[in-house]
Amino acid sequence: MSVQKDKRSDGKLTLPVLSRQHAKYVIQITKNPKVFDPAYNQEVTADLVRQAKDINRCIWSANQIKVTSTELYQDRRKLQAEAVMLCRSLLADIAIAKGIFHLKGKRVKYWTEHLIEIRNRTQAWMEYDADRYRKYR
Numbered sequence: 001m002s003v004q005k006d007k008r009s010d011g012k013l014t015l016p017v018l019s020r021q022h023a024k025y026v027i028q029i030t031k032n033p034k035v036f037d038p039a040y041n042q043e044v045t046a047d048l049v050r051q052a053k054d055i056n057r058c059i060w061s062a063n064q065i066k067v068t069s070t071e072l073y074q075d076r077r078k079l080q081a082e083a084v085m086l087c088r089s090l091l092a093d094i095a096i097a098k099g100i101f102h103l104k105g106k107r108v109k110y111w112t113e114h115l116i117e118i119r120n121r122t123q124a125w126m127e128y129d130a131d132r133y134r135k136y137r
Helices: 014-030 037-063 070-101 105-132
Strands: none
Touching: 014 037, 014 105, 037 070, 037 105, 070 105
16 A cells, blocks of 8 residues: 655655755756856856765765774765765855855755755764664764
8 A cells, every 4th residue: 555645754765865856956957057157157156066966975875885894884974974064065155156146035945945954864864873883883
């Protein structure tokens, strides 16, 4: 029996999907030259895309690590921490982009809410892992 979409629980595997969707969103919106002036590509737009892709890469890579040793736990935790740091950095860069490109408040709100969700869920994942892999810490 299938469960309605709005009744489904928030599965653990959705964070990699969410980060991938976020990276795709950033790539798509920054391709619009009417909003993201190509003159700022090197200084601003490329950084926005790179950071979104790096967040996805870190989350995906961390999720691929099966923790069976202290070294693997530390590798996974480092990738998770890097993803959190990149989320914070991207939030700061979105604030810069908002002023440069005169982005609509609705777009910035949507973008930052999703990014904050990724950051918060990554932090929660780190806490869960800390308890789950206590013997490897």
